[in-house]
Amino acid sequence: MYPKKTHWTSDITTDLHGREVTLAGWVWELRDLGKVKFIVLRDREGFVQLTLKVGKTPEHVFRVFSELNREDVIVVKGVVETSKIAKRGVEVFPTDITILNKAKPLPLDIWSETPDLATRLKWRSIDLKRPRNLAVFSLASKILREIRETLYGERFVEVFTPKIIVTSTEGGAELFPVLYFERVAYLSQSPQLYKEQLTASLERVFEIGPAFRAEKHNTDYHLNEFISVDAEAAFMNYHDVMDILEKIMKRVVLVLSENVARLREVGLMPVVTELDKIPRVEYDEAIEKLGQLGYSVKWGDDFTVEMQKALMRFYGSVYFIIDFPASLRPFYTKRKENDRSESYDLIINGIEVASGATRIHKRDELEEEMRKRGLDPKLFESHLAVFDYGMPPHAGFGLGFNRLLTALLGLDNVRHATLYPRDRYRVEP
Amino acid sequence: MYPKKTHWTSDITTDLHGREVTLAGWVWELRDLGKVKFIVLRDREGFVQLTLKVGKTPEHVFRVFSELNREDVIVVKGVVETSKIAKRGVEVFPTDITILNKAKPLPLDIWSETPDLATRLKWRSIDLKRPRNLAVFSLASKILREIRETLYGERFVEVFTPKIIVTSTEGGAELFPVLYFERVAYLSQSPQLYKEQLTASLERVFEIGPAFRAEKHNTDYHLNEFISVDAEAAFMNYHDVMDILEKIMKRVVLVLSENVARLREVGLMPVVTELDKIPRVEYDEAIEKLGQLGYSVKWGDDFTVEMQKALMRFYGSVYFIIDFPASLRPFYTKRKENDRSESYDLIINGIEVASGATRIHKRDELEEEMRKRGLDPKLFESHLAVFDYGMPPHAGFGLGFNRLLTALLGLDNVRHATLYPRDRYRVEP
Incomplete structure (x- = not known):
């Protein structure tokens, strides 16, 4: 010994x-x-x-x-x-x-050079010995702890919903098929429908776990498997859950500020080290500001990362955009007057990190929104049925954890914030 | 409003x-x-x-x-x-x-009757309104918090490893195939190999997330998707990680004791409400005791739930069995003298809840153990390669969270401790 x-x-x-x-x-x-x-x-x-x-x-x-x-x-x-x-x-x-x-000479430099991303990911377990990676993933764990502690403090309970499912959450997104014994099932793209259903019993729930998207595009900000922080609360609206996200972000930023010294040693500088109130910018106002800046964007368009970065000069590096056009949001989003919706995105350093809304809690409204989007309510019958038996008003958010880390640390690729990334062309190690 | x-x-x-x-x-x-x-x-x-x-x-x-x-x-x-x-x-x-x-009359009784399990799972989101379920899943969240807080206290960092993988962890177990774009991949049965690799960088890691087993048998204690609590630590041996499991269990039992009143209201009584030292019973001794009780069991056999329940009269409702025959354990388990291994199971109320070991950290020993089990080291090359570049001695455990809850509350089926269970014949809701 x-x-x-x-x-x-x-x-x-x-x-x-x-x-x-x-x-x-x-x-x-x-x-x-x-x-x-x-x-x-x-x-x-x-x-x-x-x-x-x-x-x-x-x-x-x-x-x-x-x-x-x-x-x-x-x-x-x-x-x-x-x-x-x-x-x-x-x-x-x-x-x-x-x-x-004993160790053989390493297959990549972890001391002075930073090899290209492909080489680093090929030897990922070795690459993780790099001091910058040790700092990033130690910080990730601390951030997770703050997120959970904030939610526990707000009397949320942690849940786990199944990742093997039979139907799509959103109708639209592409799913990975799984051969489940004699049938075909799919990998869950989001716990959305389960967490909504759980508000009818556990009231305030959150889940932190993997989500899977079979999207073919391969960008710096997308992964095909990522960690999603999902929360949903009965008897709350979108402003209430933005308040909770704000509390989370304040604690997270505090952790960042406490770790500035170590991050600086490995060449990283957090984008935010102080956070008070997060501005809640109406979609209409954002469109107007972007127009002033010369962007050709019209009501009903979604924003690009570039536009979201441009808006930082007005609102700082952390802001919400609220009240999106209903047509831009999923079927379960509660509508408000003038084709707007009770919805929001959380933008950090130009990156959409979280997104949420008040949800529809009446079955007939939900069916109507499905039909408007060309979805067949019959395919969602088991979900809709739950709305017949005492569904409370509720609201929530989904937050991409890898993106959060990417945005907060100003990293240029979400793969730097993921231990073993999965993308269009990468399924190992 | x-x-x-x-x-x-x-x-x-x-x-x-x-x-x-x-x-x-x-x-x-x-x-x-x-x-x-x-x-x-x-x-x-x-x-x-x-x-x-x-x-x-x-x-x-x-x-x-x-x-x-x-x-x-x-x-x-x-x-x-x-x-x-x-x-x-x-x-x-x-x-x-x-x-x-408004609510329509419910499709099942949540007030006075307890319908059969199949009916309850069919209407699971409604069934979860049942006070017993609210108590069980609120408790589950509290237990998760204690597990994490214990591990943070021991300077573990929380990690997420991919669930879409290309090779089997153990060689033997059956995997669910996933159609990953143009290729076939699999759902991870355990983060075993990833967490071991991570001890070479992050030293002490844990993960709480889904694990998938395509096993065809359908028992009261097996699920095809379950929540696994995995921990792995560099510079520790199996007794060190048993010490950590013991600390976890003490905190968990404290939470149980604090919740006895509410559990009793819903007809549940925790199996343990006090815990001091957890006995570490050698496999050989367990075999001998079972012989005394008239069980026909010989050295090299695994134990059944019935035998593990029988051993409670000697060791109480929570005990470890240690030093299993090496042949009963996976290839990555460190051997000790006389064909034993530095391994253990944690048994609660007769149910195997966790299992762990000191792992092999030398590449040549690992290859030898693979060959002994008919596994081809070439198929594990990307895992083995990591052992060439400074792999520390390490040890860890995997704990089935749904089983833990089942055992602690004396439930008769792991499905009662799972929000939306997945089994051989059930993939919805």
């Missing part, structure tokens, strides 16, 4: 001067200056310098040093000392090093 | 005597005693009695009462009063009631 890791690299501060610690991680860098030798050790949380000095460091540690290669897995016992030279003012003098596993 | 819900039924206590509240929910029961009329209002958290009294209650509220049916959706303004007669010592005198949606 090897000794247990007692500290992470980020725990090693000057406060620990003189203390014995056990670290475990990977050899990031080796430097041999003769009588002094250095190992930079990496773990998920960062780096620490191990210093070997002739006369101070035991002989057997030097022997281990001579066998080391980059990315070898080691466990190190040593004593923390403050240092005037070492990064972060602290170093560790090892008293024992054990090699737990 | 209707007024906003200010309180849940469970918030209505004698402390609120004299306060005006707004409640929203469903008509559970109507009683008309002439000059006094009662509405029992249900929401997710429970019930509250609304009392209408001639002379006290406004006329228009009586008119609304006369239109009400069970399961109609209403919002109620009223004043809380302590009561000697009403359940929980409190009632609400409504000053205004708005009907938000």
Whole structure:
């Protein structure tokens, strides 16, 4: 048995001067200056310098040093000392090093170069050792925690709805077929209909899980499998759920601001580090502003990323667009006067990150909206039936988690915010 | 606009005597005693009695009462009063009631009878209004929160790995094929290989999400789509991860004990309400004990639910079985002396709820174990390659969330612990 890791690299501060610690991680860098030798050790949380000095460091540690290669897995016992030279003012003098596993020379550079995306994704599990990736995906986990804690605080319960389904949620979107024993089923594109149905029992529900879209286009902002944060609440309207999204975003931005130092170290700068009220911009006003800026866009059009970026000069990097034309939204969206709808998008750094609405809770209205969109209500009978037995008014949102991370960190491709992306041409690793 | 819900039924206590509240929910029961009329209002958290009294209650509220049916959706303004007669010592005198949606007579009884499982699952979204279901799935959410919080406390990060994959995790299990554009892919049966690979970068990871098994048998404890809680940690062995599972279970049992009153109201009694140390019973000892009890079981056999229930008389309702014969475990399980392995199952109320092990972290050992099981290492090349570049020793577990809930509540079928179950013959609703 090897000794247990007692500290992470980020725990090693000057406060620990003189203390014995056990670290475990990977050899990031080796430097041999003769009588002094250095190992930079990496773990998920960062780096620490191990210093070997002739006369101070035991002989057997030097022997281990001579066998080391980059990315070898080691466990190190040593004593923390403050240092005037070492990064972060602290170093560790090892008293024992054990090699737990050897590493061959890596198939891609994770130290100084950033290879092209295709190479990085091909060797994704190795690429994830890159400090920037460690920072991004550690942050992702913290953001998820804030999202859930906000929703728990608003008395939502977490649910899981099936991913193998028999009918389309929206009617339109393309689905991946699954061979389910003797029949064909499909992968769920969204928990939309299930979460709406659940408002009739659990009232406030959320789900964070995979969603699947068989869309053939291959863009920087689309994935064929992505993580969707879905929430739906009885007795709320679209402004109520925007209030909740606002609360979520405030907590998320707080986490971002707390992590600015680490993000900066890996060359990232969050797009937002402060957030007060998120403006709720009417669709009509957005159209007008875009007209002023010379965009040829008319009422009834959807916005492009470029237009959404252009609107930032008026509303900042985080804003809602509300009251979209009903014709632009799915059948379950509640209509308001003048062909508008009680709907909204959340735009961050020009990217549509979430979208939501008050939903229709009356069966006859729902059927009418289906027909307007050329959908046959008969195909949705099992969903519609639930509306006969006490469906409350409700509202909700769907938020693309990978996009949220992409937008917040100003990444240029959603694949950077996804551990193992799935797209038109990529289904492994 | 209707007024906003200010309180849940469970918030209505004698402390609120004299306060005006707004409640929203469903008509559970109507009683008309002439000059006094009662509405029992249900929401997710429970019930509250609304009392209408001639002379006290406004006329228009009586008119609304006369239109009400069970399961109609209403919002109620009223004043809380302590009561000697009403359940929980409190009632609400409504000053205004708005009907938000009407309900037809339900297609199944949610009040007094418990229809057969098939009927209940057919009308699942209606069946979920049943108080027992509201209690079970509210509890499920609380348990999920405890699981995550324990893992965050142990410095795990939450990850999402792809559900659309190209190769089998275990080699053996049956997979659902997916038509992924021009090729055939599969639904993931477990994040096993991904989570192991991630220990080489993020060190401690967990994922809670769907897993898919195309197994044809249809039992009370199997689903074809279920929620898997997966954790994996670098620099840990199987005892370390059992320690973490033990911490999780202690927090989960604490939540159970806090919810005993509500569970009892709906006829449920948790199997465990106190938990100290979880015994770690060696496989060999379990075999011996079962022999003493007259079971014909020999070294190398797996245990049945019946045997696991029998062992409860020695070890209580929660125990680990450890050190299984290597041949009973998957190829990635670390071997120990005498053909045993560093593996374990967590058994609750006789049901195998989780299973884990120290994993092999050396490529050559992994290949050897594959070959022993008739698996071709070439088919796992992209997985094996990761082991060349600094794979740390690691250990983990997979826990079936629906089974955990089933076992803890002593339910007789895992479908009771699943919102919309998927099995051999059921893919909707």
